[in-house]
Amino acid sequence: MTNSITVVDYFLPGEEITDIKSKERQTIIGPGLQRDKNKPNSLVVTQAGRLHFRAPNTYWIENRKTRYVPKRGDLVVGIITKKSGDVLKVDIGSAELANLSTLAFEGATKKMKPEVEIGDIVYAKLLNAYKDMEPELVCVDQYYKAGPLGVLTNDGFLINVNLKLVYFLLNVSNPLLGTLTKKFPYEIVIGLNGKVWMKANKAKDILTMCRVFEASENHSEKSISDTCRGQK
Amino acid sequence: MASSEFPQLKCELGVLSKSDGSAALAEGESVMLASVCGPIEVKLQKLLTDKTSVECCYRSKAAEGIQDRFRETILKNICETALMASLHPRSSILVNLQEMQNGGQLLSCAVNAACLACLNAGVDMKFTFAAVSCFLNKFEEFSFVPPINENEVKALFVLVFNSTTGSIIASHTEGSFTTEQFQHGLKLCREQSQFVFKFFKESVINFDKDIE
Amino acid sequence: MAEVYKSLNPLKYYRDYYSHDIRPDGREFSDIRPTIINVGSIKTADGSAIVKIGKTCVTCGVKAELCQPKPSMPDQGFLVPNVELPPLCYSKFKSGPPSDQAQTLTQLLADIIENSKCVNLEDLCILSDKLCWCLYADLICINYDGSIVDACLIALIACLKSVTLPQIDYNPALEVKQVNLQIRRPLKVNFTPVAVTFAIFDELNIY
Numbered sequence: 001m002t003n004s005i006t007v008v009d010y011f012l013p014g015e016e017i018t019d020i021k022s023k024e025r026q027t028i029i030g031p032g033l034q035r036d037k038n039k040p041n042s043l044v045v046t047q048a049g050r051l052h053f054r055a056p057n058t059y060w061i062e063n064r065k066t067r068y069v070p071k072r073g074d075l076v077v078g079i080i081t082k083k084s085g086d087v088l089k090v091d092i093g094s095a096e097l098a099n100l101s102t103l104a105f106e107g108a109t110k111k112m113k114p115e116v117e118i119g120d121i122v123y124a125k126l127l128n129a130y131k132d133m134e135p136e137l138v139c140v141d142q143y144y145k146a147g148p149l150g151v152l153t154n155d156g157f158l159i160n161v162n163l164k165l166v167y168f169l170l171n172v173s174n175p176l177l178g179t180l181t182k183k184f185p186y187e188i189v190i191g192l193n194g195k196v197w198m199k200a201n202k203a204k205d206i207l208t209m210c211r212v213f214e215a216s217e218n219h220s221e222k223s224i225s226d227t228c229r230g231q232k
Numbered sequence: 233m234a235s236s237e238f239p240q241l242k243c244e245l246g247v248l249s250k251s252d253g254s255a256a257l258a259e260g261e262s263v264m265l266a267s268v269c270g271p272i273e274v275k276l277q278k279l280l281t282d283k284t285s286v287e288c289c290y291r292s293k294a295a296e297g298i299q300d301r302f303r304e305t306i307l308k309n310i311c312e313t314a315l316m317a318s319l320h321p322r323s324s325i326l327v328n329l330q331e332m333q334n335g336g337q338l339l340s341c342a343v344n345a346a347c348l349a350c351l352n353a354g355v356d357m358k359f360t361f362a363a364v365s366c367f368l369n370k371f372e373e374f375s376f377v378p379p380i381n382e383n384e385v386k387a388l389f390v391l392v393f394n395s396t397t398g399s400i401i402a403s404h405t406e407g408s409f410t411t412e413q414f415q416h417g418l419k420l421c422r423e424q425s426q427f428v429f430k431f432f433k434e435s436v437i438n439f440d441k442d443i444e
Numbered sequence: 445m446a447e448v449y450k451s452l453n454p455l456k457y458y459r460d461y462y463s464h465d466i467r468p469d470g471r472e473f474s475d476i477r478p479t480i481i482n483v484g485s486i487k488t489a490d491g492s493a494i495v496k497i498g499k500t501c502v503t504c505g506v507k508a509e510l511c512q513p514k515p516s517m518p519d520q521g522f523l524v525p526n527v528e529l530p531p532l533c534y535s536k537f538k539s540g541p542p543s544d545q546a547q548t549l550t551q552l553l554a555d556i557i558e559n560s561k562c563v564n565l566e567d568l569c570i571l572s573d574k575l576c577w578c579l580y581a582d583l584i585c586i587n588y589d590g591s592i593v594d595a596c597l598i599a600l601i602a603c604l605k606s607v608t609l610p611q612i613d614y615n616p617a618l619e620v621k622q623v624n625l626q627i628r629r630p631l632k633v634n635f636t637p638v639a640v641t642f643a644i645f646d647e648l649n650i651y
Contacts, residue, residue: 014359046356065354095323302551
């Protein structure tokens with residue numbers, strides 16, 4: 001599917017996109033774009049970046065943003081910063097702390113609370129993210145099963161990367177994580193908010209991963225793929 | 233009548249690692265460092281329920297004074313017009329500026345650096361903005377480069393333009409001048425602003441270019 | 445009825461008036477609100493003025509002090525404006541150190557004085573490098589209802605025009621100064637800068 005993505009051009013805020021290719025005026029817009037009420041067949045750019053288009057009708061802007069803006073359904077990594085009663089406050093890198101109820105863990109009840117301490121790292125899903133409300137997290141899916149969600153162990157390591165790299169890493173066909181797997185075993189949790197949690201057997205391996213991600217932030221996908229191929 | 237020479241623009245984006253966006257801009261002899269953070273958590277006192285509160289902090293090289301507050305107000309007004317504040321209510325966007333070197337066109341340099349930092353941070357904006365300083369010396373000549381002797385400046389115009397409509401979003405003047413002179417200065421600045429916008433685009437594209 | 449309409453649909457309320465080229469209070473677009481100036485109402489100051497533009501009210505008082513000129517500008521005296529926006533004038537303002545807005549206004553007035561050269565600072569010098577006048581112009585807003593810059597500037601200029609300075613007999617050899625309060629001469633104000641505040645509504649016309 002990645003082949004059908006085309007990079008259109010570089011845009012600055014305020015510039016207009018008039019030649020929309022989508023059919024029947026149904027355009028799906030991603031970050032960095034706004035609709036113009038008065039002109040139904042054009043979009044206004046609000047962030048500096050490269051315009052991407054995926055057939056048939058999806059447009060979005062990609063840039064090296066680091067600040068995360070919560071979106072409903074996103075899987076994020078956060079740090080517990082406050083505990084007040086049944087509600088945990090989680091730092092997910094957005095403007096406000098997100099709420100996570102202690103009941104939103106698998107098997108949790110009023111009496112059986114999960115063991116969560118301040119400073120713990122959780123992998124959670126954004127249940128709600130309205131701009132007028134605090135974002136709300138859950139650690140269970142719609143069947144009240146945790147799946148991969150929940151508290152991450154304390155022997156991992158957390159780093160922040162820019163959002164462009166996150167999208168790259170979350171693409172299943174990316175060669176980077178596969179190449180690393182060949183070198184050493186590791187566990188990784190990538191949050192859409194730019195926080196990445198890692199765990200490996202040796203501290204040296206963790207550091208290698210940090211360096212790899214740091215370097216990848218400034219490289220193009222092609223250059224990363226080429227380097228990975230060089231590593232056999 | 234006017235010398236078409238414009239002070240050379242040089243910039244570096246993403247110079248600060250801990251802020252969301254940053255830019256160091258040299259406009260002729262003036263150098264400014266700008267950093268933008270946001271949207272981030274807001275102080276309760278400055279919380280706005282319907283939009284982002286834009287906070288500007290200007291630091292000059294010398295001791296703090298009310299002149300800095302004046303510049304902050306100008307910058308804040310510009311940023312409030314340009315940023316899409318309603319997208320992130322109950323948050324704040326911080327725009328910090330540090331004067332590095334004063335070469336005569338501090339204010340326009342500060343405004344341009346702030347714009348570059350906003351672009352670098354990827355904050356949602358309605359349009360980009362560019363400031364142009366125009367000097368009128370005592371021989372009634374217009375120039376974009378400050379005269380070597382400060383006493384020769386009769387008037388200074390700083391005009392900030394909107395990239396989409398080309399309208400003025402802020403104007404600041406010093407000294408005394410006639411309406412005709414202002415109109416002429418405005419015309420010169422407007423023409424020049426196109427080059428500044430072009431420079432912005434080139435700089436941002438250049439920064440975003442990946443290492444192949 | 446009009447009040448209800450105004451609060452329900454404020455934009456339309458104004459647009460209806462403006463389409464008939466008139467403001468809601470019956471003024472033409474180019475008219476300013478009724479303006480009253482009262483000069484010399486504060487007896488303890490060396491010059492004073494109270495200005496009302498509509499409901500906006502600003503009072504200004506000038507206090508003159510003797511001091512030594514700055515070494516860099518030995519022939520010039522000082523004129524220092526200071527604007528205060530106390531909580532009294534508008535609930536938005538809090539007490540405490542001057543707000544950003546007050547500081548901005550102060551700087552704006554200082555710039556206007558400097559750019560217009562309405563007061564020649566050399567007139568304030570009594571003896572070069574030794575003695576000069578320092579005029580502290582304190583502006584206090586009593587009621588904040590728009591056009592604050594206009595009101596402050598009118599108040600400041602009216603006040604400066606009313607300033608009288610006593611004669612100083614200074615003996616540089618003995619460094620003795622004698623203030624002769626009986627003989628007072630007015631301060632020379634060369635120009636009268638005027639500020640006009642206007643808004644653009646709907647980007648169509650200037651009101």
